[in-house]
Amino acid sequence: MMYLSDYINYSEDKGQKPECFISFQNDIGIRDSRNLMDVALFRVSKRSKRAGELMRYTLANGYVEIKSGPDGMASVWDYDIVLMLVSYLTEAMNQYREGKGNMPGRVLCPYVRDILKFCRKSDGSRQFAEVELALDRLQGTIIKSVREISGSGGRIFRNVESEGLIGSYSILSRTNIGRVSQVKIEIPNWIYNGVTSGKNPQVLTVNPGYFRISTGIGRFVYRLARQASGKTEARWSFRTVYARSGSESDLNEFSRLLRKIISDNDLPDYDLREETGQRGPQLVMTYRKDSLNIFYEEA
Incomplete structure (x- = not known):
């Protein structure tokens, strides 16, 4: 062969x-x-x-x-x-x-x-x-x-x-x-x-830990955090995250699932929290400074 x-x-x-x-x-x-x-x-x-x-x-x-x-x-x-x-x-x-x-x-x-x-x-x-x-x-x-x-x-x-x-x-x-x-x-x-x-x-x-994320929304949130936050912080309204996710759920159900991900706060490299904003609840994604930098040396 x-x-x-x-x-x-x-x-x-x-x-x-x-x-x-x-x-x-x-x-x-x-x-x-x-x-x-x-x-x-x-x-x-x-x-x-x-x-x-x-x-x-x-x-x-x-x-x-x-x-x-x-x-x-x-x-x-x-x-x-x-x-x-x-x-x-x-x-x-x-x-x-x-x-x-x-x-x-x-x-x-x-x-x-x-x-x-x-x-x-x-x-x-x-x-x-x-x-x-x-x-x-x-x-x-x-x-x-x-x-x-x-x-x-x-x-x-x-x-x-x-x-x-x-x-x-x-x-x-x-x-x-x-x-x-x-x-x-x-x-x-x-x-x-x-x-x-x-x-x-x-x-x-x-981060290789991405493959361990069990939910589709969780995987999308990680990709969003990686692109938007980098090594700093970014915040998006729940409505915008919902619109960009392509989810079939309605906004209320999506928000419930997103809050579960925020509560678990176990995505690789990023801490998640919810804050109140002018357009409603906001997802705040903050780079976890103790993450292994090897994963973030650009290609």
């Missing part, structure tokens, strides 16, 4: 640009795309598939729409695979910038066991099947970004971009045991360009 590392070395020996890049290791930093961490690109509920639905977030210079296909909207747990793409692409670019490797291409080729290990999931037969279902939902969940951009002479241009949470994918199965073995996942432009363009990739590191 030719393993992925053998394939890459073989391609390089033949003077070909490797189709896949892979350098799986245990201590890789976890990253997320900085640009869209303040909106939910996924459903936060485990129960509702939300097939054929649309979520729309109004921003200062436009809006973002999340559209789901017939397989359902990608969940925040499916999004762990996107974190994997961002993380390994960033690692490969760091190596390239240091002169220690080639410019990475757009295809990541993990084994399913590598995906499960990265996402801190058990290596069971059901999990292997779930990876394929997650890839279906990720590919069928489309991000459409519409923004107004200032041009020369004071002219305003409308910029529209639309792309899936992942690009195409393919799977090679070990048919004798019925398990998915090797996966090829195409990295979409919104991730690839954000990591490879310019000197500084548009990513933020994520």
Whole structure:
């Protein structure tokens, strides 16, 4: 059997640009795309598939729409695979910038066991099947970004971009045991360009404790705190957090769930509290100064 590392070395020996890049290791930093961490690109509920639905977030210079296909909207747990793409692409670019490797291409080729290990999931037969279902939902969940951009002479241009949470994918199965073995996942432009363009990739590191957050809303709040607060403090009204979460619950139920997260106050790296504001209750997110700084050295 030719393993992925053998394939890459073989391609390089033949003077070909490797189709896949892979350098799986245990201590890789976890990253997320900085640009869209303040909106939910996924459903936060485990129960509702939300097939054929649309979520729309109004921003200062436009809006973002999340559209789901017939397989359902990608969940925040499916999004762990996107974190994997961002993380390994960033690692490969760091190596390239240091002169220690080639410019990475757009295809990541993990084994399913590598995906499960990265996402801190058990290596069971059901999990292997779930990876394929997650890839279906990720590919069928489309991000459409519409923004107004200032041009020369004071002219305003409308910029529209639309792309899936992942690009195409393919799977090679070990048919004798019925398990998915090797996966090829195409990295979409919104991730690839954000990591490879310019000197500084548009990513933020994520605490590995993120994978232990059990609720979808809790995971969204952590991503929001990481993007908005950084190493300081940020405050958002409950209404705005609710609007950006894409939650199907009404505001009262969402506020109840958010207050439970505030009361538990066990998210990695950030202390949460509620304060009264002019627009109603406010979520205050404060960086916990005793957090391990290794997680917050930018990519």
